Amino acid sequence: MTDTxxxxxxxxxxxxxxxxxxxxxxxxxxxxxxxALLHHLQALRELPADIIIPPRLVLTKEGGRDLARQLKKxxxxxxxxxxxxxxxxxxxVPT
Numbered sequence: 319m320t321d322t323x324x325x326x327x328x329x330x331x332x333x334x335x336x337x338x339x340x341x342x343x344x345x346x347x348x349x350x351x352x353x354a355l356l357h358h359l360q361a362l363r364e365l366p367a368d369i370i371i372p373p374r375l376v377l378t379k380e381g382g383r384d385l386a387r388q389l390k391k392x393x394x395x396x397x398x399x400x401x402x403x404x405x406x407x408x409x410x411v412p413t
Contacts, residue, residue, distance in 0.1 A: 328336075340350045362370065377385065394404070 335351060336347055339345070340347045343350075
């Protein structure tokens with residue numbers, strides 16, 4: 319198998335994360351990037367599309383305001399959610 323070089327623009331934050339991880343784990347950056355790409359491509363092949371969460375979400379200004387509002391004053395959890403978190407499962411819920 320022959321190697322092929324690719325080029326891509328990435329953010330400085332991503333570059334710093336790659337360098338820190340590679341240094342901490344004794345990997346070359348190229349090997350880390352190839353592993354990451356192979357892992358991601360495998361996930362895209364094997365997992366349903368709706369389960370893949372992008373690492374960055376883009377919101378409209380209105381969506382960003384709504385999110386900030388909800389984070390400042392979250393809705394009260396429903397009774398079902400409180401029971402679930404307390405470990406109380408109803409009989410009709412399969413375990």
